Amino acid sequence: MSSSPFPVQLLKNHRREAGMLALLFVLIIWTTIKTIEPGVDGLFGSKFLTLDNFKNVSRTIGIFGIFSIGVGIVIITSGIDLSIGSLMALLGILFFYGLTGSSDLVPEMSWPLAVLMTLTLGLAIGLLHGWLVGKLKLQAFVVTLCGLLSYRGIARFISHDSTVGSADAVQDISYIKMLCTGSVGDLLQGKDGSGILYSLPMSLVYLAIISVVMMVVLHRSVFGRYLYASGRNELATKYSGINTGLVIATAYAISGLFAATAAIPYAIYTSSVSPSTHGAFFELYAIAGAVLGGCSLRGGEGSILGILIGTTILIVLQNMVNLLGYESSLSDAITGGVIFFGVLGDQVGIKGVQQLFRKITGKGATAVGDGD
Amino acid sequence: MKGISKAFPGVRALADVHLEIAKGEVLALIGENGAGKSTLVKILGGVHQPDSGIIDIDGKRVTIDSVTAADRHGIGFVHQELNILDNLDVAGNVFLGREPRKFGLINRRQIYADTQPYLEMLGLDVDPSTPLHMLSIGQQQMVEIAKALSKDARIIIMDEPTSSLTLKETESLLRVIKGLKERGIAIIYISHRLGEVKECCDRVVALRDGENAGGLAKEDITHDAMVSLMVGRDLGDFYRHEECRVGQEAYFQVKDLVTSMYPGKKISFDVGAGEILGFAGLVGAGRSEMAQAVFGVDRALAGKLVLDGSEIPLNSTRSVIRNGIFLAPEDRKSSGIILDFSIQHNISLASLDAFSTFGLIRHEAERAAADEQINALNVKAPSADSIVGNLSGGNQQKVVLGKWLAMSPKVLIFDEPTRGIDVGAKREIYNLMDALAKKGVAIIVISSDMEEVLGISDRIAVMHEGAIAGMLSKEQFSEEAVMHLAVGGKATAA
Incomplete structure (x- = not known):
């Protein structure tokens, strides 16, 4: 009856997202202030707010965001996808083989065909996971753990455990390079300009497009509702006449497709894929980003916006560690700590703080004005 | 229990409720959902704390501020949704958390021997080493009662004990209740099945909207009397369907x-x-x-x-x-x-x-x-x-x-x-x-x-x-x- 004003309602419905957005702002402001140095060309003289750094950070956000959304959707169905990093290594190698023709395994092909092949392979592997989890009811953790091990293994085997690069491509790959690692400015106004458009990496554009599409799919479409329903209570969803196996399988297919979508710009960006380390731990960053952004591993919870915020926090954190000159080996420890306290703060929340306060101030003797 | 009140945020669950039970008495606690039955017995079982009110057992004032405290005062709780671990055996469930030990390990012979008498008391004919998941729901419930008995419970609360039992199992539960009663154990019996209440209870206490709504002595227990106590109004015919098929395809x-x-x-x-x-x-x-x-x-x-x-x-x-x-x-x-x-x-x-x-x-x-x-x-x-x-x-x-x-x-x-x-x-x-x-x-x-x-x-x-x-x-x-x-x-x- 007494509906709160719209912004309050929005905050109530997206408490987790709002909290994480606040955390992100604090992080950005903190990093900005800490990186102010005399003579730096950035906003407020901060190394963090230079155009170059922005481009760097947002390119990484673009790539990580794409596969994190895929993993997030799987998590919403109360599943998990651990195969992302290994899959990206395998697909990266196959993509480069297609571009260069340097292996007998994959014939040389034009770059659009190579892109198509990579996306199709990602989708197919995702479908395989989906069939195993959704139809055969194998445990997602086990299925994708096997994927994590075997795709990495296959990648190392077919490359004889040596680095595969794009350098020896015979065909002209400058256009696909530009599409992957270039900027909006490069695309629209030609090479070698400067300005804000040249600092807007293409990967961020892809992420934006995918985000908008997936927002509609997840939050507006029938299929999206089925995803949440299957994640929360598969049995009741099945009893409502919905083919939950198919819904769940589709989530894994999307995850595989997005992993492939991210694998292409990431491979081009690194320009060489070393099979044993390329994309290592990416699956865990994806899970971390999704969970930080409000996806519950119990399933049925999470939003695209949350996943985007969670991913951004992770990338900005790593950037901060770099800029502040901490040992880069410390970066994962810091990331882990922030995720832990972020999730803890969200779980314990205002209530926990209140209780703590009450305990300190007077053993619950203080009257709690509970109004009506 | 006297003058028990309890409020949850936005809801007054109980207001000044009284409840008495004698040794060896089977007391039915009835009321519509949300009438406060569960809250009341949860207070007795140490799950919730009352905002005000007192609890006396055997003339002594007691504070029941935790489930462990309830155990100590001899209050056993058989929950509506069974609280059992179906991967353990019967004895393991009965003595969960109180396993007899030998060199820090569970003393198997002892635990089975200790469990046996309780099973016999309840007429439950299973071996103490049977895994719980092999028992029927009715038998699992008996294990819960055995658990309460093994803690020397003097008051046993049963919250909708028959809601998932078969007719046969219900009958044997009612028999067990009679047996417990003879041992002087007081039983608080919550049920929506008025037929059972009529059959096995000595007295009825009804709650309505968190308040005492009256009670019935054994001889006054009838279906209609209970229903009108619970809802505070006459329900008219309960089942009203008139046959309308006759000769249809x-x-x-x-x-x-x-x-x-x-x-x-x-x-x-x-x-x-x-x-x-x-x-x-x-x-x-x-x-x-x-x-x-x-x-x-x-x-x-x-x-x-x-x-x-x-x-x-x-x-x-x-x-x-x-x-x-x-x-x-x-x-x-x-x-x-x-x-x-x-x-x-x-x-x-x-x-x-x-x-x-x-x-x-x-x-x-x-x-x-x-x-x-x-x-x-x-x-x-x-x-x-x-x-x-x-x-x-x-x-x-x-x-x-x-x-x-x-x-x-x-x-x-x-x-x-x-x-x-x-x-x-x-x-x-x-x-x-x-x-x-x-x-x-x-x-x-x-x-x-x-x-x-x-x-x-x-x-x-x-x-x-x-x-x-x-x-x-x-x-x-x-x-x-x-x-x-x-x-x-x-x-x-x-």
Whole structure:
């Protein structure tokens, strides 16, 4: 009856997202202030707010965001996808083989065909996971753990455990390079300009497009509702006449497709894929980003916006560690700590703080004005 | 317990409630859902703390501020949803947390020997080393009682102990209660099944809206007296369905259905439009399995479904639903609703296609459909956005029904429709069945509540071990006739 004003309602419905957005702002402001140095060309003289750094950070956000959304959707169905990093290594190698023709395994092909092949392979592997989890009811953790091990293994085997690069491509790959690692400015106004458009990496554009599409799919479409329903209570969803196996399988297919979508710009960006380390731990960053952004591993919870915020926090954190000159080996420890306290703060929340306060101030003797 | 009050945020659960119980007394605590029964016994069991009020045991003032404290004061709790670990054995459950030890390891011989006398006391004929998952629900419940006894409980609280028991198991539970009573143990018995209350309780205390609503002494306990205490108004006729089938064509037919639970048995029956067909039988007779096989959520091995002359493919929930055949399942919380979803999202889940264009949901249409069902079914909730998990059992069941009524049903299968539901909501559901039947919907009601199945049905199919043992027409209705068939007696005893 007494509906709160719209912004309050929005905050109530997206408490987790709002909290994480606040955390992100604090992080950005903190990093900005800490990186102010005399003579730096950035906003407020901060190394963090230079155009170059922005481009760097947002390119990484673009790539990580794409596969994190895929993993997030799987998590919403109360599943998990651990195969992302290994899959990206395998697909990266196959993509480069297609571009260069340097292996007998994959014939040389034009770059659009190579892109198509990579996306199709990602989708197919995702479908395989989906069939195993959704139809055969194998445990997602086990299925994708096997994927994590075997795709990495296959990648190392077919490359004889040596680095595969794009350098020896015979065909002209400058256009696909530009599409992957270039900027909006490069695309629209030609090479070698400067300005804000040249600092807007293409990967961020892809992420934006995918985000908008997936927002509609997840939050507006029938299929999206089925995803949440299957994640929360598969049995009741099945009893409502919905083919939950198919819904769940589709989530894994999307995850595989997005992993492939991210694998292409990431491979081009690194320009060489070393099979044993390329994309290592990416699956865990994806899970971390999704969970930080409000996806519950119990399933049925999470939003695209949350996943985007969670991913951004992770990338900005790593950037901060770099800029502040901490040992880069410390970066994962810091990331882990922030995720832990972020999730803890969200779980314990205002209530926990209140209780703590009450305990300190007077053993619950203080009257709690509970109004009506 | 004197002057117990308890408030939860926004709700006053109990106001100045009194409760007394003597040694060896069986006290029935009755009331509609939300009347405060559970809160009251949870306070006694140390789960909640009262805002005010006192508790005396044996003339001594006690504070029960935790479940451990309740244990110490000899208060045992047998929960509605059993609190057992089904991966442990009987003895492991009885002595959970108090295992006799030897060198830091569980002393197996000792624990089995210690468990045996409690099992004998309860007449439970199983070995203490049997894993719990091999026992029936009734036997598991006995293990819980054994656990309470092993802690020297003087007061045992039983919250809806029979809600998932078969008739036979209920009978043996009532026998055990008599035995406990003779040992001087006081029992607080919460149940919606008034028949049982009448049979086994010495006194009745009713709660209504968190207050004492009066009590009944043994000789005054009648069904009507209890109902009017609970609801504070006269309910009129409880079951109001008038037979409206008589001589009608079979509308929905199930032919030679074979379920995977009883692969050797075939089930055939038909229901007329406007008829209410009851399914009675013991738990495990295969009634729910039959319903799930018809609905296509459990695999049927063979059989034929015919609705209004045309055949419907077997084992496809989607096409069964598309043809207007719906199931309100037995286990509401796990298969009927999504507890964390709002009322609106639960109601629309099966019919989203009707509220969408090009796969995108039209939220206004969805909202309107949900509001319509909420009003029609009198769901008590602040709005369509309320989370279903926060509603009472009766309102949750209404949401399940709302999901199907939003799609114009032709055949509606109710599996244990009123389990754990208070009297007021029960009556609303019976009225709804009657109204649907009048509109020509064929209704199948599976129920273990004898009173219910006799009261509401036009005909009763009694199942025994996977097959229909007999079909009773209205003039043949009696508890004895149903029981006779349910335990495997021959039909139409000549």
